[in-house]
Amino acid sequence: MGDSGRAGKVQEPRLVAVCVSARRTDPKSDIGEGTLYAGYGLLGDSHAGLNERQVSLVALESIERANREHGISARPGSFAENLTTQGLDLLTLRIGDRLRIGPALLEVVQIGKPPDTAHTYSFQGVSILPREGIFCRVLEGGRVARGDSIEVIRKGEV
Template identity: 30%
Template sequence: MGTIVAVARDDRHHFSKPVLSMIRLLAGLGIEGDAHCGETVKHRSRVAVDPTQPNLRQVHLIHAELFGELAAAGFTVRPGEMGENVTTRGIDLLGLPVGARLRLGDEAVVEITGLRNPCVQIQAFQPGLLKAVLGRAADGSLIRKAGVMAIVIAGGEVRRGDAIALTLPALPHRALERV
């Protein structure tokens, strides 16, 4: 079990999102009133390539534990500031497989689709932050730490303090890749 630390949304394509008391998830679409809500991709660079792509980035989740890691490196980051919709605590988001489902609160369910690929906007937000949210594994492969993306399976209201329950998909599990 995990907990929701904060929820955020923005109706425009700003880097940071204002923290709210509640967000409403809509099945198959995303977060009501958020710029990334919709069946097809809404991320501007991806729309430019192919606006008919399915939206696998309806909800962005970041683990609050990352903020502590960033603080130790000299950064100050608060919920919503890295563009996430849901800030969590107590769930190893980066260790989840594709297809893992999180029940957020009483009704909403999201399915993890992949890793957020941090972009240059993070660097503009705080110089050096892009490097801080990227790492290298022992084998030299890139580690993305800027959260995960999900689609909405079941809608509902989500609030700070709501519980998070995890359901893993059937084996074999598939590791997360950038989406």
């Protein structure tokens, strides 16, 4: 968990964006809320149903860092992630860890992505999914929305 910027106030991990695109080569747009289906992914997204990497996640903190370091103006969805998180260090997650977001349950199946993989999306020449993104499969579906809390369930706790 991270500091929210207010003294003594700890920010709980939460979902800040739900993003989809109609084509795999396009950036995603934040739709605010969406439906995750078990074994499929996010309804309306071009990556849903293709393989076990059904949903991608990037931290808002990673987007903000990329903006500062590269002088760009990326926003949630700019790096082709489905779910943008805040207050959760995604790089501490391991394969098999689970995330409860609202009613949905996701399982981490891949951390990062080879940068030369087909369809690795970059925003203004910057790509963060290869080193800071995670990929999950949907174990339990449900409606997720901006503001939903995120609970981490470590593999050994399942």
